[in-house]
Amino acid sequence: MINKKNLKIILNIVLIVSIMVLLAFIYSRKLSNEEIVKKDILEDLYNDVVPYEFAYLNLYTIYGNHLNVNGVLNNKDNLEVKNMKIILKDYEEKSIEYDLNYDFNDNKYNFYLSKNINEGIDLEKIENGKYFVLLKVEYSLNDELIDKIYTIKNNSDYSQNEYHTMTKNMENKKIEIFFREYNKDNKNLNYMQIKVLSENLPENVYDIVIDPGHGGKDPGAMYDGKRESDLTLEYSILLKQKLEEIGYKVKLTRTKDEYVESYGKNARATTPYETKAKLVLSIHLNSTEKINPQGGVEIYASNDANLDFAKSFADNIVNYTGTGYSPNNISKALDGVYVRTYTEEEIKEAIEYANELEYTPYETLSVKTPYLFMIRETGGIMTHAYVDGRNKYIDSNPYYNSNQSAEAYLLELGFINSENDINNLLKNKNLYINAIVDSIKNHYTNY
Numbered sequence: 108m109i110n111k112k113n114l115k116i117i118l119n120i121v122l123i124v125s126i127m128v129l130l131a132f133i134y135s136r137k138l139s140n141e142e143i144v145k146k147d148i149l150e151d152l153y154n155d156v157v158p159y160e161f162a163y164l165n166l167y168t169i170y171g172n173h174l175n176v177n178g179v180l181n182n183k184d185n186l187e188v189k190n191m192k193i194i195l196k197d198y199e200e201k202s203i204e205y206d207l208n209y210d211f212n213d214n215k216y217n218f219y220l221s222k223n224i225n226e227g228i229d230l231e232k233i234e235n236g237k238y239f240v241l242l243k244v245e246y247s248l249n250d251e252l253i254d255k256i257y258t259i260k261n262n263s264d265y266s267q268n269e270y271h272t273m274t275k276n277m278e279n280k281k282i283e284i285f286f287r288e289y290n291k292d293n294k295n296l297n298y299m300q301i302k303v304l305s306e307n308l309p310e311n312v313y314d315i316v317i318d319p320g321h322g323g324k325d326p327g328a329m330y331d332g333k334r335e336s337d338l339t340l341e342y343s344i345l346l347k348q349k350l351e352e353i354g355y356k357v358k359l360t361r362t363k364d365e366y367v368e369s370y371g372k373n374a375r376a377t378t379p380y381e382t383k384a385k386l387v388l389s390i391h392l393n394s395t396e397k398i399n400p401q402g403g404v405e406i407y408a409s410n411d412a413n414l415d416f417a418k419s420f421a422d423n424i425v426n427y428t429g430t431g432y433s434p435n436n437i438s439k440a441l442d443g444v445y446v447r448t449y450t451e452e453e454i455k456e457a458i459e460y461a462n463e464l465e466y467t468p469y470e471t472l473s474v475k476t477p478y479l480f481m482i483r484e485t486g487g488i489m490t491h492a493y494v495d496g497r498n499k500y501i502d503s504n505p506y507y508n509s510n511q512s513a514e515a516y517l518l519e520l521g522f523i524n525s526e527n528d529i530n531n532l533l534k535n536k537n538l539y540i541n542a543i544v545d546s547i548k549n550h551y552t553n554y
Contacts, residue, residue, distance in 0.1 A: 148198055149289045152239060152258070152298065159294055161260035162242040167284070168224065169270055170412075170489045171514025172385050172551070174284070175227035177219040180242065180257065182211075189252060190245040191218050193228070195301060197236035204243070218242070223413040224489040225514055230282055231272050231551065233303050240299040260297035261286040265510045271306075273314050273385055273551050274354050281306040313358040313382040315350060315547075316513060318375050318481060319343035320391040323366030328394035330524040335392045336364060338532065342520065343390050345536060349544050358382050369480060370494055371502030376484035379513040380506040386547070387513040389481040392532075393433070393522040402525030403433035403443070407517040409482055409490045410446045410475060416550050417444045417516055423542035428535055430521060430528060447478045464500065469493040479517055487512040518543070 164178040176193065191207040205228055209218040220227040242257040270282040282303050289296040319340040321327030327335030340361065347357045360375050361367045368374040372381075379387040393405060404424045408417040421443025425432060432443040440446045449457070454472055461468040476491045477483035484492045487509035496503030506512070520539060521528030532539065 149296070153289070153291060153296055156241065156256045156258050156296075159296070160257060161297055162218075162257045163262040164259050164299065166263050167265065167268075167510065168487075168489050169230070169268060169511040170224040170486060171512075172229060172231045172273065173225055173227040174230055175220050175224065178217075178242075178259065178262075180216045180218065180244065182214050182216060184246075185214075186246040186248060188216055188244055189247050191216070192243045193220065194241040194243050194256070195228075195233065195238040196241055197238045199236070201236065203233070203238075207242075216244075223411065224409065224486070225412045225416070230270050233280075233282065233301070235280065235303050235305060238301045238303070240301055258296060258298040261299065263510075268511050269383075270511070271308055271312050271383055274308060274356055275551075277354060279306060279308045280304065308356060311382065312356075313384045314355045314386070315357045316360065316379045316382060316384040316387040317343045317347055317357060318360040318378075318387065318389040320389060322361050322364055325366055328392055328523045330394065330529070333523060333529065335394070335523055338392055338523070339390045340364065342532075342536065342539065345540050346388075346390070346543060349540050350547070353544070353548065355547075358384065368502060370484070370504045374502065376480060376494075376504055377506060379485045379515070380487075380509060384513040387481070387485050387515045388543070389515070389517040391517060391519050393519045394524050395522065398524060400522050400525050401431070401434050402522040402528035403431040403435075404521060405433045405435060405445050405519040406443055407445045407447055407479055407482060407519070408440075409477055409486060409515065410448050411489065412514075414440055414444050414446075416514070416546070417441075419546040419550065420516065420518060420543060423546050424520070424539060427542035427545075428531055428538045430531055433519070433522075447482075448474055449476045449478050450474065453478070461498070464498065466497045466499070469495075469497075481517050482515050485513055485515045490515070 162178050162180045164176060166177040168175045188209065191209045193205045193207055195203040205220060207218045207220060209216050240259055242259060244255050244257065246253050246255065267285040272280040272282065280303055282301060284301050286297065286299050289298065321336035321339060325336065329335065343359055347359055350357050358378065360378050369376055371377065404421055406417045406421045408414055418441055421432065424430060425443065438445045438447040449472060451474060457472060458468040471491055471493050483490050484494055484504050484507065486492060487506055489512060492504060492507040494501065494504040495507050521532050523529055
């Protein structure tokens with residue numbers, strides 16, 4: 108005989124089981140409905156595009172906040188192309204179009220968004236949604252213009268990527284890039300997608316990495332009792348504080364007077380990758396053998412980048428602080444902006460060094476390779492990073508072949524052995540900091 112206590116227990120168990128069954132039923136119905144919606148969308152996609160013909164994506168990259176693509180379309184019908192666009196089309200039929208550059212060679216059309224690694228599709232500007240990435244081609248046929256739309260099949264070495272937007276008003280978005288297949292009539296429809304959703308920034312993800320140059324056993328340039336490593340740390344801490352005040356999440360590669368390795372885990376060049384940062388600034392001071400040189404600011408950037416952002420750093424620092432542009436003409440691209448790559452002589456020396464240490468010289472090293480490692484090794488394949496571990500005397504950069512990286516700049520704020528520069532740097536720290544911060548604010552507001 109069941110007493111009241113046992114009956115109550117049994118009824119509670121029955122109630123819990125019933126609720127679980129009901130929830131499972133609701134969840135299964137939800138999944139079923141989602142699958143129907145997805146299938147309907149894919150059927151629409153199938154009907155909109157040229158069936159079983161694809162544009163092939165040879166490479167896609169994310170440098171800073173920009174997605175760039177490079178691909179090919181076979182010209183099977185021998186039609187003349189008048190225009191090409193990348194289309195982002197979401198499930199609600201909302202579309203965004205981006206003009207493509209293209210050229211014709213060997214009966215194929217090669218297309219790309221930009222030759223500059225920091226241009227293309229601004230990931231910061233894409234609204235929430237789930238987008239198909241499509242190729243729209245305008246052809247000329249019998250003096251008439253016709254449009255054809257192709258899905259994009261991945262022919263690159265990269266199957267997926269994840270991007271977190273810069274923090275704005277304490278909010279972020281997570282962007283996923285991936286490739287899928289849809290089977291119909293025993294044939295596969297390959298397609299590329301971008302999913303954009305609001306999401307809190309993960310604890311280990313940052314907006315910006317600041318690298319205070321030198322430190323510990325490496326003091327950097329020294330003059331009149333002053334050390335570069337001390338000043339770069341002081342400036343970096345102030346810059347971090349100011350950027351955090353306006354809402355950015357910032358990581359320093361060092362927080363005290365210590366030596367930080369260039370490569371390996373938690374190193375200077377790898378921290379931007381590990382934190383999924385969008386921007387990395389390496390802070391330095393210049394020096395020359397000449398006593399009390401004229402001085403001035405030098406901003407270093409990648410040779411494959413649009414230099415507008417670099418120019419804004421240089422111009423703001425000059426305008427805010429009253430310093431000048433450096434008179435240095437070596438590697439100069441614009442007033443205050445420099446692009447430093449390997450010279451033929453330096454390549455020869457690097458090969459001789461590799462042979463001496465008995466490792467194979469780096470095959471990709473050329474006069475187009477950035478010389479400064481904080482520009483080169485933080486940018487993956489976009490900036491021709493090459494430190495892959497073959498030199499046993501230094502740690503490897505495990506991200507040297509990454510297709511996603513922060514946008515990198517090295518800021519030489521002034522000359523430590525210039526009386527004008529060092530006095531300005533010591534007395535007007537906030538002016539330098541404000542110049543840098545405003546360049547960042549304006550850049551991510553305008554883009």
